[in-house]
Amino acid sequence: EAGVTQSPTHLIKTRGQQATLRCSPISGHTSVYWYQQALGLGLQFLLWYDEGEERNRGNFPPRFSGRQFPNYSSELNVNALELEDSALYLCANSLVPDRGHDYGYTFGSGTRLTVV
Amino acid sequence: AQTVTQSQPEMSVQEAETVTLSCTYDTSESDYYLFWYKQPPSRQMILVIRQEAYKQQNATENRFSVNFQKAAKSFSLKISDSQLGDAAMYFCAYRSTNFGNEKLTFGTGTRL
Numbered sequence: 152e153a154g155v156t157q158s159p160t161h162l163i164k165t166r167g168q169q170a171t172l173r174c175s176p177i178s179g180h181t182s183v184y185w186y187q188q189a190l191g192l193g194l195q196f197l198l199w200y201d202e203g204e205e206r207n208r209g210n211f212p213p214r215f216s217g218r219q220f221p222n223y224s225s226e227l228n229v230n231a232l233e234l235e236d237s238a239l240y241l242c243a244n245s246l247v248p249d250r251g252h253d254y255g256y257t258f259g260s261g262t263r264l265t266v267v
Numbered sequence: 268a269q270t271v272t273q274s275q276p277e278m279s280v281q282e283a284e285t286v287t288l289s290c291t292y293d294t295s296e297s298d299y300y301l302f303w304y305k306q307p308p309s310r311q312m313i314l315v316i317r318q319e320a321y322k323q324q325n326a327t328e329n330r331f332s333v334n335f336q337k338a339a340k341s342f343s344l345k346i347s348d349s350q351l352g353d354a355a356m357y358f359c360a361y362r363s364t365n366f367g368n369e370k371l372t373f374g375t376g377t378r379l
């Protein structure tokens with residue numbers, strides 16, 4: 152079974168542009184979580200999608216947005232990019248569907264976004 | 268809001284030795300989950316061990332074990348018989364059991 156897959160692996164954008172990051176969850180897993188890992192910091196929660204709806208949002212400005220498609224894949228969009236948006240963006244699924252939140256999460260390998 | 272603190276930015280250990288990584292957290296909740304994740308240079312976050320707050324027994328997974336002190340809000344990770352492959356960033360994480368708040372709150376990590 153394929154794990155959580157993210158694309159692209161690396162992305163270089165210019166300040167002010169928009170970036171789109173993609174995540175494909177494990178088959179059958181409806182929840183997708185997005186995290187930002189800036190250099191020297193731990194992972195910061197960005198967004199949680201489940202069944203196509205945004206369920207929770209971290210302390211990030213509105214230019215961070217996303218959506219979840221009917222096949223449960225997800226996009227993270229970052230508008231008006233700033234230099235401090237440079238980070239590793241990780242997507243995660245619960246380890247077990249349904250009540251799997253209790254068992255932890257499995258992560259993708261991330262997208263390294265660099266804003267120049 | 269919950270917070271997770273890892274006070275050791277970096278630790279070192281010799282092969283076959285034992286090392287303990289510290290983690291403290293702050294919460295007003297009585298029921299929650301705690302996790303240790305490992306992030307090698309490949310960037311893949313790997314779940315190492317998990318602890319349920321309502322269980323007094325410390326979790327163990329092969330060479331990895333935790334010392335969970337609920338009253339002290341402490342959750343340390345002990346790695347026994349350390350191996351070269353254990354070199355990585357280790358993150359402590361907290362998860363609420365409250366519906367709608369299932370996100371993980373991470374510490375800043377310890378580089379081993």
